[in-house]
Structure formats: structure tokens, C-alpha cells
Amino acid sequence: xxxxxxxxxxxxxxxxxxxxxxxxxxxxxxxxxxxxxxxxxxxxxxxxxxxxxxxxxxxxxxxxxxxxxxxxxxxxxxxxxxxxxxxxxxxxxxxxxxxxxxxxxxxxxxxxxxxxxxxxxxxxxx
Amino acid sequence: xxxxxxxxxxxxxxxxxxxxxxxxxxxxxxxxxxxxxxxxxxxxxxxxxxxxxxxxxxxxxxxxxxxxxxxxxxxxxxxxxxxxxxxxxxxxxxxxxxxxxxxxxxxxxxxxxxxxxxxxxxxxxxxxxxxxxxxxxxxxxxxxxxxxxxxxxxxxxxxxxxxxxxxxxxxxxxxxxxxxxxxxxxxxxxxxxxxxxxxxxxxxxxxxxxxxxxxxxxxxxxxxxxxxxxxxxxxxxxxxxxxxxxxxxxxxxxxxxxxxxxxxxxxxxxxxxxxxxxxxxxxxxxxxxxxxxxxxxxxxxxxxxxxxxxxxxxxxxxxxxxxxxxxxxxxxxxxxxxxxxxxxxxxxxxxxxxxxxxxxxxxxxxxxxxxxxxxxxxxxxxxxxxxxxxxxxxxxxxxxxxxxxxxxxxxxxxxxxxxxxxxxxxxxxxxxxxxxxxxxxxxxxxxxxxxxxxxxxxxxxxxxxxxxxxxxxxxxx
Numbered sequence: 001x002x003x004x005x006x007x008x009x010x011x012x013x014x015x016x017x018x019x020x021x022x023x024x025x026x027x028x029x030x031x032x033x034x035x036x037x038x039x040x041x042x043x044x045x046x047x048x049x050x051x052x053x054x055x056x057x058x059x060x061x062x063x064x065x066x067x068x069x070x071x072x073x074x075x076x077x078x079x080x081x082x083x084x085x086x087x088x089x090x091x092x093x094x095x096x097x098x099x100x101x102x103x104x105x106x107x108x109x110x111x112x113x114x115x116x117x118x119x120x121x122x123x124x125x126x
Numbered sequence: 127x128x129x130x131x132x133x134x135x136x137x138x139x140x141x142x143x144x145x146x147x148x149x150x151x152x153x154x155x156x157x158x159x160x161x162x163x164x165x166x167x168x169x170x171x172x173x174x175x176x177x178x179x180x181x182x183x184x185x186x187x188x189x190x191x192x193x194x195x196x197x198x199x200x201x202x203x204x205x206x207x208x209x210x211x212x213x214x215x216x217x218x219x220x221x222x223x224x225x226x227x228x229x230x231x232x233x234x235x236x237x238x239x240x241x242x243x244x245x246x247x248x249x250x251x252x253x254x255x256x257x258x259x260x261x262x263x264x265x266x267x268x269x270x271x272x273x274x275x276x277x278x279x280x281x282x283x284x285x286x287x288x289x290x291x292x293x294x295x296x297x298x299x300x301x302x303x304x305x306x307x308x309x310x311x312x313x314x315x316x317x318x319x320x321x322x323x324x325x326x327x328x329x330x331x332x333x334x335x336x337x338x339x340x341x342x343x344x345x346x347x348x349x350x351x352x353x354x355x356x357x358x359x360x361x362x363x364x365x366x367x368x369x370x371x372x373x374x375x376x377x378x379x380x381x382x383x384x385x386x387x388x389x390x391x392x393x394x395x396x397x398x399x400x401x402x403x404x405x406x407x408x409x410x411x412x413x414x415x416x417x418x419x420x421x422x423x424x425x426x427x428x429x430x431x432x433x434x435x436x437x438x439x440x441x442x443x444x445x446x447x448x449x450x451x452x453x454x455x456x457x458x459x460x461x462x463x464x465x466x467x468x469x470x471x472x473x474x475x476x477x478x479x480x481x482x483x484x485x486x487x488x489x490x491x492x493x494x495x496x497x498x499x500x501x502x503x504x505x506x507x508x509x510x511x512x513x514x515x516x517x518x519x520x521x522x523x524x525x526x527x528x529x530x531x532x533x534x535x536x537x538x539x540x541x542x543x544x545x546x547x548x549x550x551x552x553x554x555x556x557x558x559x560x561x562x563x564x565x566x567x568x569x570x571x572x573x574x575x576x577x578x579x580x581x582x583x584x585x586x587x588x589x590x591x592x593x594x595x596x597x598x599x600x601x602x603x
Binding site: 013109 | 381384385387388391393395396399408411415418419
């Protein structure tokens, strides 16, 4: 039996982190939470997640900045990232700010569809 | 050589020629003078020329007798038809063999037409000056050093502009010229240039202007000056910014609602799965999420209503300690859940004040929510406190909401009350403090921010006991 996949959930809203972690753990995944980009970076080092769900607008370090950092770092750039955001404008900013960074592996709009996020996580961790 | 040709010239000169003696009697005059002014023999020049009985005050002939020099003045004669004629008068001394001045020759050239033209020119100049002065724009004429040579009334009055001032000094209060400077560009290429600027009046008001610069050329076609005309478009820009704000509010609200719906959805998921799994802890956790997010949605809607309706407060005599206690009860749970030490320090004798209790409750809850958020995101301190204070003074009531969270730097402090300004990135709507401030103002009070980055924030709300009715009845600016 293979070890359960580990998901890093990054969002500044405690309720959304609770929701996503409960939802994903119910499907047999392991979850780790971080409330902003800075904490996410610490968890990345300590927990080696298999996939990341990432909110874009957060205090301290934003999701965009965190995404750029991991996608330009050989240690982490293979980890798939699902952007979970409520601001459509942020998508645009996000895409236009990509520069030499590849596109994120998945996008999910808030309010999220459970099926959509579970399918994406399942596909990207296969 | 005989005198005859000279006599002829004298007669035919296209001017009025007279010879006067020391008594200012006309001893000789040419034909033209004779025709237009009639008999002169034995009469004084002032009698014939001006129909006066006394000598003129400033007589050029007398001066020539005195100093032996030529003099030139303008005089008004009245001819024998009673018409006024404007003349340029030249007086020349006539001397005898001993070199003594015996007579003065007075030559008058008719400049009436020139005078009319001059008057017309003056009138037209005055008209243009009036136009320049009164046109509802800021107009200045500048030299190549960007010094103001002339400024119209509006510019002088609103910006204290005086000739010699530099354009950028009076408009921008800056020592350096603007980059780019359209006046310079016009001096360089002779073209009309246009730009938009925000100027600051001496009263500190920001004025949005549309600026045009056009060349003024001398008779040789060289650019001697540049005229700069600025039109005040502040109102248009304000309207635009309101429209932009409206767009922003919609996008901001939709973002907020999406987040809240996700959290609400999460609560529902936890409730449902908790029930299905018979997991009471999960069910309770989910139910709290549902409750919390319904409250947040309700608050957001109330805030929005406040913004949209520009509500006039419904005032009633309100007991300040009772109101503060209510706020504490509502917020205590949230704070303790976050592990924040929550203190309520009330002066129970603070007494009554004129307030819209719903609005003041909204104001205080907004401040306490901000204080809790400021603690929640602060990772630099191990323990956090939020304190609500209340004190009564003779004229006013003072509420304080204090936290030891992340604090604000100067920029955040200055912009804190702006609409749609949020330092919370995605999780704020930028409405809370804007509305709180509006509520305080509608009560005739104010909110002050005392904050330091990484140390914490104290919000001080001062509300008068008696509502200044006259102020609210005055039309809103």
C-alpha cells in the first residue's frame, strides 16, 4: 500500500482551510495548512507535500510571490499547484505576472466545486 | 533770395502754422489755420485755439520762450465750427540777429484720426484684457525660464500667482520644473501641447486640470512667450473616480462574497458529514462555521447599505455603557476563540449621548474586528490583547479600541479611512473603516488613529453628547 498523498493547503481564511482539509482528508489524503506564503514556505521545507492548493490574495506574502518562488526553485518546481481564488482579476494578474514561470497546473474558482477540486487533486497526484 | 517762396511754403504746409509773440498773441498764421479757426489778428492763441479766456496751464510756447528749446505736446483745439481737433503741437523759437527769441512758431498736425484709432485699440485691448481676466480658466503667459509674465485674475486669486513666479512653484510647490514640461516643449517645437496635472492650491486643495500650452510669436515670427491655459476638471475626475469606485466595490464585494460562500459551504459540508458519520465534534465545528459566516455576510450587507444609502443617523438618547457592553458580548467569543485576551474597561457612569445605536454598534464592531484581525496575522508576539475602553467627559463620550497586533505604518494610517483601501489584501472589503468614519462624522464626532508598525493600534472615537443638529442640517459638501 502506498503512503497517502500529502496536500499543503494555503489560505488566509481559517474556515476555508478547515473546509479543504476536512474534505481532502475524507478522501484519504494527508493535509498540512499554512495561512500565508511565508508560513507555506516553512511547511514546504518541513513537510514535503505532493501537491499545493494556493489562495492568491493573502497578507504577508501573496500567493503569486510564493508561486513564483517555488516554480523557479529546482527543489520544488515539480510540485503541482492548484490556484484557489475568488478574484477573477487575480487570475489575470497572475497569468500576466508569470514571466518565465510555467502556468499553474490547476485553477479553481471560489466558491469551489467539491467535485472539481477532488478530480484535479486526484489527477495531479496520480 | 526773396521771402516769397518761404511765404508760399508757410501757406501751403498741411498743418496749422502760427507765429506767436511773447504775449502769446498770434501775429501770423497760415491759410489752413485761417480757414479752420477764422480771424486771429490781435487775439491770443488760447482764445482762438481753445476758446478760453486764460492761458493754458502747460503752455509749450511759454516754455520755448523760457528755455529756447523745441517742445512737443498733444493739444485739443476747437475749430470755428465748434469741432474738437486733436493736434500734435511742435514749438520752435524764432530769434533776431542778436540771438534773442522774439517769436515762437507753433505747428499743429491733425492727429484726430490717429487718436480715434488709438482709442479703438485701447478699447479692444481692454476687451481682450477683460476676456483674459474673466475667462473661467487659469491663464498665464510665461517666458522661456518658465517665469510668469502675466497671470489672469483666477490664477492670481486661487494660486497667489504674481509676475516673476515660476509656474511649477505656484502650481506644484516644487523647485524643479515638471517632467515633461509642455511649456518647454512648446518653446522647443512651436506646437500646441496638452497634458493633465494635479495641482495643489495654497489652501492645500487638490485641483485636477487639463493644461494647454500655445506659442505667442513676435512680429518676426519668433516665439517670445508661451500661453498656458489650465481648465479645472476636478468635478469630472471626481465623478470618474466615483464610477471607478463603483466598479471596484462590485469586484471587491464579489470577491468577499465568494470567500464567505466558500466558508459557508465548508460549514455545511462539515455539518452534513458530521451528521452522517455521527461525529458530534465535526458537526459542532461545521455549525460554528455556518453561524460565523452568516454573521459576516449580514455585517457586510449592513455595511453596504450604509455606504449605498448615505444614511442619516436615527438619534436617540443612548446609554454608552450599555452599548459598549453589547459590543463586548458580541465580540468576546470571536476574540477568545483566537486565543486573544479580551478586556472591556468601562466607566459605568459614562452616561448618555445622542446616538444611532445600530450605527455606533456597527462602528465599534468594525474597529474590534480590525483589532482582532491585526492580532490574528501578527506572528511577532506570543500573546495578544484587545481592549475596549469607554470614558465619559462633560461634552463628549470616548470609546477606545486597542490591540497589540501588527500596527500600521504611516501610509496605512493615512489611507485607513479611504474607501476600498484595505491592508488585509483579499480578506478586507475596504469598507469597514470608511463606514466607521462616516458614522462618526454623521454623529458630529471623529475617529483618531494612534498606531505604530509591529507595536499595535489604538483607535480613539470621540462622539459629542449633544448632536450638533445645525451641522447635519447644513447641505452636504
